[in-house]
Amino acid sequence: MAGRLRNEASAYLRQHAGNPVDWWPFCDQAFEQARLRDVPVFISVGYAACHWCHVMARESFEDEATAAYLNEHFVSIKVDREERPDVDEVYMAATQALTGQGGWPMSVFALPDGRAFYAGTYYPPQPFPGRPSFRQVLEAVTDAWANRREGVEANAQALAAALGEAAEVNRALVGSLSGDAAAAGPVVQPAAGSQPEELAGLLSEAVRVLAREEDRRFGGFGDAPKFPPSAILQFLLRHAAAQGAVPAGAEAGEGAADTAVLAAGLAARTLQAMACSALYDQLEGGFARYSVDRQWSVPHFEKMLYDNVQLLRAYAQWALQGTDPGDRDLAREVAGSTADWMLSSLGLPGGGLASSLDADTVVDGQHHEGGTYLWSVMDLHKVLGPEGGDADWVASVMGIRPHGTVTAEGSPLHPGRRLHAAETERWNRLKPVLRQARRQRVQPGRDDKVVAGWNGLAVAALAEAAGVLDRPELLEAAEAAAGYLLRVHLDDAGRLARVSHEGQARGIEGLLEDYAGAAEGLFTLYAATGNTRWYTAAERLLLRAEERFLAGGTLLDEAEQAQQLSAARGERRAADPLESATPSGASLFAGALVTYAAYSGSSRHRALAERLLGYLGRVAPRLPRMAGWGLAVAQAAACGPVELAVTGEPAAAAKLVRAARRTGSPGMVVAVQAAGAAAGQDQGRAVVPLLQDRPAPETGALAYVCRGMVCARPVADEAGLLAQLRAGR
Missing domain, CATH: 1.50.10.10 (Glycosyltransferase)
Known part of the structure; x- marks a missing residue:
């Protein structure tokens, strides 16, 4: 049963290991089971931090009747989108093509060969306007599979062809990477591209x-x-x-x-x-x-x-x-x-x-979205003291009002603007007290x-x-x-x-x-x-x-x-x-x-x-x-390329590197070789080619500013280094 998920690397899969649903991880064996049983595949995609994934799990996947129906009529596969983004990408494209939107949890129905024919996101346990219940969806898919199989397979084929065409469009954005500039050698021109x-x-x-x-x-x-x-x-x-x-x-x-x-x-x-x-x-x-x-x-x-x-x-x-x-x-x-x-x-x-x-904090088995992070005015008074003091000041500065933005009374702390110096000083004094109080709460899972x-x-x-x-x-x-x-x-x-x-x-x-x-x-x-x-x-x-x-x-x-x-x-x-x-x-x-x-x-x-x-x-x-x-x-x-090779005594070299980084040059790479160090040599050649033939001085350090491996005269001081870097902007 779902015990197959107990030893998975994904926390999301392990969270479902105790479900009555007979989950499989995404694998060839699961699809082969569907082929042997002649049933469709239900693929549920989500991730551990997802609030609505937890909601659907509680409402549907932990429900014995729903699980029994899934186990009888489907092979069910649970996928962590973070572990298998390749799986998520394909079936998200299918979901968006079929519904015009996407999200998690994602619910996909596929043939035993993997081709999707129906998909959606979150389905509730009871229907509401514009959205069927999960059980209604399962029954409709089962009916189509039993009574309109040719139509199901035709839909799957058409959707696969459409996804293939979309994949080709994305591939065309990159295009062919073959070119005649394939010979290795030093870059001479610093410009990126021919134009x-x-x-x-x-x-x-x-x-x-x-x-x-x-x-x-x-x-x-x-x-x-x-x-x-x-x-x-x-x-x-x-x-x-x-x-x-x-x-x-x-x-x-x-x-x-x-x-x-x-x-x-x-x-x-x-x-x-x-x-x-x-x-x-x-x-x-x-x-x-x-x-x-x-x-x-x-x-x-x-x-x-x-x-x-x-x-x-x-x-x-x-x-x-x-x-x-x-x-x-x-x-x-x-x-x-x-x-x-x-x-x-x-x-x-x-x-x-x-x-x-x-996203959720679990208290007594109940999921509370953001529960660890929310504050009410009363919460602040309990931690910072009675009215008229620090608690009321924090409430006014950090956006905590009598009516909450997330729950009836709870809101996250945030000023909505940059604090003034005096406010920052007071906030920094109170922050450790509030932080310690929050750490006493139940913390979200990881x-x-x-x-x-x-x-x-x-x-x-x-x-x-x-x-x-x-x-x-x-x-x-x-x-x-x-x-x-x-x-x-x-x-x-x-x-x-x-x-x-x-x-x-x-x-x-x-x-x-x-x-x-x-x-x-x-x-x-x-x-x-x-x-x-x-x-x-x-x-x-x-x-x-x-x-x-x-x-x-x-x-x-x-x-x-x-x-x-x-x-x-x-x-x-x-x-x-x-x-x-x-x-x-x-x-x-x-x-x-x-x-x-x-x-x-x-x-x-x-x-x-x-x-x-x-x-x-x-x-x-x-x-x-x-x-x-x-x-x-x-x-x-x-x-770039703007190549900075620095050799010499570590303290002096570090000083030059810090000066160079302050320029913020986005095209600069830095290579450092301490004087007398052997770690950067391999059979007499520098491991990093940029350092080859860049000798270190007897004292201090030298900076070599290079472009396309062609270097200017080395400099030993910050002013000279900055002048060379600015000259090449």
Whole structure:
């Protein structure tokens, strides 16, 4: 029975192990059972932190009568969308094609070969206007299967063909990656692409489109529900930095420098709005997945690793390049507390980071969405004292009213604006008291599976934040997470597992996003530490990804496709560069290729990255929010390669590197070699080609500013280094 799920890596699957439904994980055996029994397959897709997944589980999957009907008439499969995004992608496309919308929990009905013929999202236990009950849906599917089988199979065939055509459209966005620029060698020209002025125009136009989509009243983009635009923020910050420091409040005109001003303002307003909102946990740090309302005041309380690593990186960058001192202070506070929350709440033994915290708090078997995070005026009085004192002040400043925004009396703490200095001082004095009181409450559950790609992005975020915030313990955490990935997820043959649980790799090989995300993290960690172990591992992952995910000039999102997914998608393969909450595999791969080419001098990998980014010309002018990381990578490519090799005494080298990072140059890579160190040499050659023939001085340190592996005269002081970097903007 559902005991098949008891030892799965996914907390979501394990949560259903005690259901009376006879669940299977997604596997060939489950579909074979459906074929042998001649019954349809019911595929339920969700994830551990999902509130409505818990609701449907309680209402339907824990119900004995519903389970008995499912067990008699279907083979039921439970899927964690985070563990199997390949499965989720195919059946989400089917759900959207059939209903015009998507979401989780997702309920899909398929033939025994995997082709979907009916789908929806959440179904209630009782019907209400416009939505049938789950039992009505099951009975209708059973009737169609028994009495209209030809129609069911025709629908499945038509849907598979449509999904195959859609997959081809997405593949066409990337196009063929074959080209005549395949010979390896040093990059000579720093421009990204054969027409750098066209790329610059594309990036500027993307900023202007984003400006038209901005919510100027509440910050962010679009209407409710409102998600943190994590990757877009990285692009906007890089675009602003490409022109040097600019005032965030200035008006913009038409030129590239003017769109840099515009980008700085867009980023600053969004980052400030989110930092002052209920999306951001004002007590513990970290961000919820999205806000139900346009004002950012009613969050959907699940807290995901993938959101927080991207936002940590964005706030750390804002702390570095923000022009307003108050903004920089706010950015440092948010970055620091988010990093602390990640490590304290998601940190696992051995160094890996768990996937998420649930939206719900379970008290006496009942699920309460956001229950841990909500406060009433009475709650504040119990903790901070009687009326007229601190409790009433917190209520007035942090948006706690007699009538709650989430429950009848409960609301999340949030000021909705940046606090003044005196308010900040008082809030910082009271915050530990409230934090301690909240920690006495029942806490949300945690999904402790480790996802390779998300942990790679966490490594990058922690490594960058460590330097900006001057917190070496964050760098230690980044190294611990990187060590976990290499020790647990990567086998001797170079295969990277997508997930692990309790220190054991489980399930499918990593997708392109996992290989590329892990490489991104390792390259960033190398830049922060100078330890060539991380560079070598990143190089190995990148070259493996090239082997596994490029076939005849065609990009693939997964190295191998389950036969059921192939059937469901009309025998087509996936290669979708468009982004949602996380960067796409294509854009992450392009970013890692740009970095690797700058370190290694490989023109082949630089050219491959440029061809990968070609999809931006078709997407960015219309839908820039679906290409945020791709735009960020393109901005780095347009500004680089700027290669900084620093050799010499560690303290002096670190001083030069810190000065260089303050420029915020988005196209810069950093390689450091301590004087006399042997770790960076392999049979007399530098492990990192950028360091080859870059001698260290007898005392102090030297910085070599290079473009396309051609270096300017080395400098030993910060002023000379900054002059060279600015000269190349």
